[in-house]
Amino acid sequence: MSNRIITPVKEFEDLLPQEYKDLVADGPFFAEKGVDDLGTFKEIMEQHPHCAGCGEALGMRLVLAGLPTPQDTLIIGTPGCSFFGLAQTALNYSNTAFGNQNAVASGLKRMLQIRYPDKHKDVVVMVGDGGIADIGLDYTLHSWFRKEKITTIMLDNEVYGNTGGQESGMSKEGKVLNMAPTGKKFPKIPVFELAKTSGCCYVAKVTIASPKKIGKVIRRAILIAREIGPTYVQLFTPCPTNLKFAPDQTLKVAKEAEKDYYPFEEFISDDAAAYLAKVEQAKGDGKS
Amino acid sequence: MNIEQKNVSPEHILFEAPRDKAFITGSEAVAEAVKRANIDMSIAYPITPQSESMHLIGDLYAQGYIKDYYRAENEFAVMAAVHGASLGGGRVFTATSGPGTLRAAEMFPVWAGSRQPIVCGFMCRGISLPPSIQPENIEMTFLLDSGMLMFHAENAQDFFDMILKGYAIAEKPDVHLPVGVFVDGFFTTHTREIVMLPPEDIRLSPYDPKCSPVPAFDMETPPMRVVRDPLLNKSNFISYAANASWHQEILAAAERSKKYINHYMNGLIEVDNPKAKILIAASGTAVAQSREAIRDLQAEGIDVGLIKVKSIRPFPEKEIQAATENAEIIIVPEFNAGGWLAREIKASLDHNSRVISAPRIFGGMPMPKELIVNEVKHAIKKRA
Amino acid sequence: MISNIDIRMAGLGGQGVVTAAHILGTAVVSAGKHSAVNPFFGAEKRLAPAESYVRMADRPVYDRGEILYPDLIMIFAPEVITMGKSYTMPFYSGLKEKGLVMINSDEPILSEKEQAGLDKLGATLFYIPATKLAMEFAGTELATNMTMLGALCGLVDLVEIDTVIEAVAQRFSGKSKFVASGTTAVLDESIKSKYAKVSLLIEKNTTAITKAYEYTKKLNQSK
Known part of the structure; x- marks a missing residue:
C-alpha cells in the first residue's frame, strides 16, 4: 500500500474520524517504529476487550509494534480469545473457520504473490495455542512442509480461554483444568521442535516478559519468511483468568516461566542466517 | 501455454x-x-x-x-x-x-x-x-x-x-x-x-x-480500525441485527442473481411439453433418464412433460408453481435416499399431494428408464 | 447399418475394455451419429473385473450408467465366465432376446446351463480367438481389445472399419487429449514403450484390427 492511499484528501479531511487522522499522522505506517518506540506513536491495536492483566493482549500489542512493514501486513487468525483484540487492529485481519488459519494464509500468500509480484505482502498467522497445536495442527504442519512463505505466531496461554478454561495440547502436564478434571495426562505438545523438523527456517520461543526480544524475533521471522521460507514464533502469554492468578501478576508469571521452563530459544537455518546477516548489516535494513 | x-x-x-x-x-x-x-x-x-x-x-x-x-x-x-x-x-x-x-x-x-x-x-x-x-x-x-x-x-x-x-x-x-x-x-x-x-x-x-461489494484483502484500501468481517461476538441487539442483516443480504444477493441466471442459463428451469397433465420434475442425471422414459411413454401414447430444474439455489419456486399449474401428477425421480428435490418442490406448491417422490435411487445403482415409466403408469392407475 | 444398439464389454482390468469402448464411441461420433460411453463405476485394479458400455443411436443418447439390458455382449477373457471375474452373473444377464454374444476364446467354454440360458433367449454366440490374433498380428496380448473391436465390426454392421482405425490413430497419437483414467494413462505409457514408436503401435493395431475384421467377416459369411 502506498502512503497516498491512507492520506486523506484535504477537502474531505474534516469528515474523517479523529481516530483515523491520528493513525495517519502519528501511526506506524510508513514510519520506522518498533517496540522501543512504544508510547511515542499511535498503535495498530489500542483498546481491546480482553480481561484485566491479559497476557495475550500484551503479546499481540508487542507483536504488532514489531511488524517491519505494517502497511503491507495481513493477519489471519482463528476464533478464540485472540480474535477480540485482533479484530480491532488497523490492519486487514480475518478469521473464519476453526483451525484453518495456515491453509487460508497459504492461499492468500500465493494469490498476493500473483497479484503483487514486485511487492512484499507479509502474511502473518496469529493464533492461540489450541488453534495451532490442536484443531489446526495438520494445516500448520502442512504449510511448513510445503515451505509456504508465511510467519506463524502462537499466542501460548496454555489453555482454551474463550470457551472457559479447558485443557489444550499446550497446557502443562498435570494441570487440572476443565475437561481435564484429574489433571492433564501428557506434556506440552512440542510444536517448537516440530517447527524445526518440518521446514521452518526460523523458529523462536519467547515470553512477554522480554518485549525487546519479541520486537527482534518478530522482525527476523517476517523478513526471513519473505525470502527464505516459513517461520514460527511461540510466544508465552499467560492467562490470569483461567490459570487463576491475580491480574497484576502476569509479567511475574511470565518471568518465572522464562527461568523455569520457557527459556528464550532461537533456531535459524543456514540459508536464513546468511540472508539475515546480509539484511541486518545493510543500513535501514528491510524496512522497505 | x-x-x-x-x-x-x-x-x-x-x-x-x-x-x-x-x-x-x-x-x-x-x-x-x-x-x-x-x-x-x-x-x-x-x-x-x-x-x-x-x-x-x-x-x-x-x-x-x-x-x-x-x-x-x-x-x-x-x-x-x-x-x-x-x-x-x-x-x-x-x-x-x-x-x-x-x-x-x-x-x-x-x-x-x-x-x-x-x-x-x-x-x-x-x-x-x-x-x-x-x-x-x-x-x-x-x-x-x-x-x-x-x-x-x-x-x-x-x-x-x-x-x-x-x-x-x-x-x-x-x-x-x-x-x-x-x-x-x-x-x-x-x-x-x-x-x-x-x-x-x-x-x-x-x-x-x-467490482466487489467487499474490498480485497490485500492492504490496498485504507486500514480503518474496523473489522472486515463484522464483529458479531458481542451479546447485544446491535450485533444480533448486524449478523441478521448480513445474512439477509446474502439471501437478497441470491435473489438478485435470478436475473443473471435467466440471462446466462436461459431460466432457472426448462420446461418441455408444458401442457401435459403428467410432468416429471428432475435435476441432474435424473433429467437425462427422464428424457429416455418420456420417449417410451410418448410412443405408448401417454403424454408426459418435463421440468428440468437447473438452479437449486436460488430455488425456482415461482417458476415451478407456474409450470405445474395444470399438472395432475408430478413425478420427481432422484438419485438420493432423502428425496430432497421432491421436498423442495412440495414446499413450493399448493395441492402438493400431486407430487410423487419416486423413484429414489441410491447406493450407486443406475436409474433405468423402465423404473420411471413404471412410476408414471402406477400414478395414473392410482388416480383413476 | 445398425443404428440403435447398446453394447456391454466385460473383461479383466488392464485388457483395455475401457479403451475399446472409447475407440468405438469416437468412431461412431465421427461418423455423424450419437454415442455415450462409460466404464463401470468402481476402483480400477489390474486383473479385477472390468466392464464398459457403449450406447449408439441416430438420435441423442440420454441414458447413462451401466447397461442393464444390452443388445450385444463382448467377453474379453474366458475367466469372466469360467472364474466369475464379472460384475454380472451369469454373464448374459439382461441380454435382450435375439441378442449377440462374442467371447474371446479359442474353444467353447460355456457350461450346459449357460448354453441353455443363451438358447432360451435365442441369442447368437461367436467364439473369437482374439488374444491369439493379437499375438499373431500385433505381437502382444495387449492388442486383444483391438482384435475384439475388429471382430465386432466384421460381425455387425455398426460403423466402417476405416473409421475405427482412424479412431485408434487419434487415440494413440495424442492428437486429441484422451485420458480414460489415471490407470489407463499409465497403461498407455507402458504399451507405447513396448513399441518404441507410436506410429509402429498404430500400424500394429491397425493390422490386428483388420485381420480380426477379415476373420469374422469370413466367419459371418460361412454361418
Whole structure:
C-alpha cells in the first residue's frame, strides 16, 4: 500500500474520524517504529476487550509494534480469545473457520504473490495455542512442509480461554483444568521442535516478559519468511483468568516461566542466517 | 501455454463464439471450461470421482493456463486455501466429491459470508457408511442453506457451460456469492459424450477485485480500525441485527442473481411439453433418464412433460408453481435416499399431494428408464 | 447399418475394455451419429473385473450408467465366465432376446446351463480367438481389445472399419487429449514403450484390427 492511499484528501479531511487522522499522522505506517518506540506513536491495536492483566493482549500489542512493514501486513487468525483484540487492529485481519488459519494464509500468500509480484505482502498467522497445536495442527504442519512463505505466531496461554478454561495440547502436564478434571495426562505438545523438523527456517520461543526480544524475533521471522521460507514464533502469554492468578501478576508469571521452563530459544537455518546477516548489516535494513 | 488466449466477455464465449464438436468425458469438460475461465489459482485434493478433473487442471497449470496450483492436505484445507486465495482478490477453482464435501463443509458458509465468487465443482457420490464411491447426490441436501448458489448439470455439456456461467453470475457486483456446480458423479464425470466447445484461444476476462461489494484483502484500501468481517461476538441487539442483516443480504444477493441466471442459463428451469397433465420434475442425471422414459411413454401414447430444474439455489419456486399449474401428477425421480428435490418442490406448491417422490435411487445403482415409466403408469392407475 | 444398439464389454482390468469402448464411441461420433460411453463405476485394479458400455443411436443418447439390458455382449477373457471375474452373473444377464454374444476364446467354454440360458433367449454366440490374433498380428496380448473391436465390426454392421482405425490413430497419437483414467494413462505409457514408436503401435493395431475384421467377416459369411 502506498502512503497516498491512507492520506486523506484535504477537502474531505474534516469528515474523517479523529481516530483515523491520528493513525495517519502519528501511526506506524510508513514510519520506522518498533517496540522501543512504544508510547511515542499511535498503535495498530489500542483498546481491546480482553480481561484485566491479559497476557495475550500484551503479546499481540508487542507483536504488532514489531511488524517491519505494517502497511503491507495481513493477519489471519482463528476464533478464540485472540480474535477480540485482533479484530480491532488497523490492519486487514480475518478469521473464519476453526483451525484453518495456515491453509487460508497459504492461499492468500500465493494469490498476493500473483497479484503483487514486485511487492512484499507479509502474511502473518496469529493464533492461540489450541488453534495451532490442536484443531489446526495438520494445516500448520502442512504449510511448513510445503515451505509456504508465511510467519506463524502462537499466542501460548496454555489453555482454551474463550470457551472457559479447558485443557489444550499446550497446557502443562498435570494441570487440572476443565475437561481435564484429574489433571492433564501428557506434556506440552512440542510444536517448537516440530517447527524445526518440518521446514521452518526460523523458529523462536519467547515470553512477554522480554518485549525487546519479541520486537527482534518478530522482525527476523517476517523478513526471513519473505525470502527464505516459513517461520514460527511461540510466544508465552499467560492467562490470569483461567490459570487463576491475580491480574497484576502476569509479567511475574511470565518471568518465572522464562527461568523455569520457557527459556528464550532461537533456531535459524543456514540459508536464513546468511540472508539475515546480509539484511541486518545493510543500513535501514528491510524496512522497505 | 502453446496458444495465445484473447480475453472476451462471458456473452461472447457463451453465446457468440462458434462451437466445435468434441467427444469427451465430464472430467475433461471441466478442464476445458477451466482452460477458458482465466483462473488465477486452483488447489486440489484427490477423491473419486473428482480426481481426474483435478489432474487435468494440474496439467493446465503445467502448461501455463493457471498461475498457481498445488495438492493440499485434505478437503477442509483446500476449501480454506481457496478462501484465502479468493480473499487475496483473484479467481479460483476447485472441486470435490461426497465425503470431501462433508469434510470441508465448515468452509462453504464462510465463502458465502465473505461474499466470495468462488466456483466449485461437486462430483456427487455416496457418503459412508456403508461405504460407497458410487453416484448419489445426497451431499446436495447438506448444502441447501449454505448461502452458495447451486446449479445442477444434466450432462457434460451443462457441466462445461455452467462452470463458465457460474463465474459470470458469481462475479456480478450485486451477487458476489460462491457457485457450486453439481453433477451426479460417474454418470457425468466418467461418461464420454458429445460436447460442443468454443475455441480454446479465447477466455473470460480476468476477475476485477474492484467490482466487489467487499474490498480485497490485500492492504490496498485504507486500514480503518474496523473489522472486515463484522464483529458479531458481542451479546447485544446491535450485533444480533448486524449478523441478521448480513445474512439477509446474502439471501437478497441470491435473489438478485435470478436475473443473471435467466440471462446466462436461459431460466432457472426448462420446461418441455408444458401442457401435459403428467410432468416429471428432475435435476441432474435424473433429467437425462427422464428424457429416455418420456420417449417410451410418448410412443405408448401417454403424454408426459418435463421440468428440468437447473438452479437449486436460488430455488425456482415461482417458476415451478407456474409450470405445474395444470399438472395432475408430478413425478420427481432422484438419485438420493432423502428425496430432497421432491421436498423442495412440495414446499413450493399448493395441492402438493400431486407430487410423487419416486423413484429414489441410491447406493450407486443406475436409474433405468423402465423404473420411471413404471412410476408414471402406477400414478395414473392410482388416480383413476 | 445398425443404428440403435447398446453394447456391454466385460473383461479383466488392464485388457483395455475401457479403451475399446472409447475407440468405438469416437468412431461412431465421427461418423455423424450419437454415442455415450462409460466404464463401470468402481476402483480400477489390474486383473479385477472390468466392464464398459457403449450406447449408439441416430438420435441423442440420454441414458447413462451401466447397461442393464444390452443388445450385444463382448467377453474379453474366458475367466469372466469360467472364474466369475464379472460384475454380472451369469454373464448374459439382461441380454435382450435375439441378442449377440462374442467371447474371446479359442474353444467353447460355456457350461450346459449357460448354453441353455443363451438358447432360451435365442441369442447368437461367436467364439473369437482374439488374444491369439493379437499375438499373431500385433505381437502382444495387449492388442486383444483391438482384435475384439475388429471382430465386432466384421460381425455387425455398426460403423466402417476405416473409421475405427482412424479412431485408434487419434487415440494413440495424442492428437486429441484422451485420458480414460489415471490407470489407463499409465497403461498407455507402458504399451507405447513396448513399441518404441507410436506410429509402429498404430500400424500394429491397425493390422490386428483388420485381420480380426477379415476373420469374422469370413466367419459371418460361412454361418
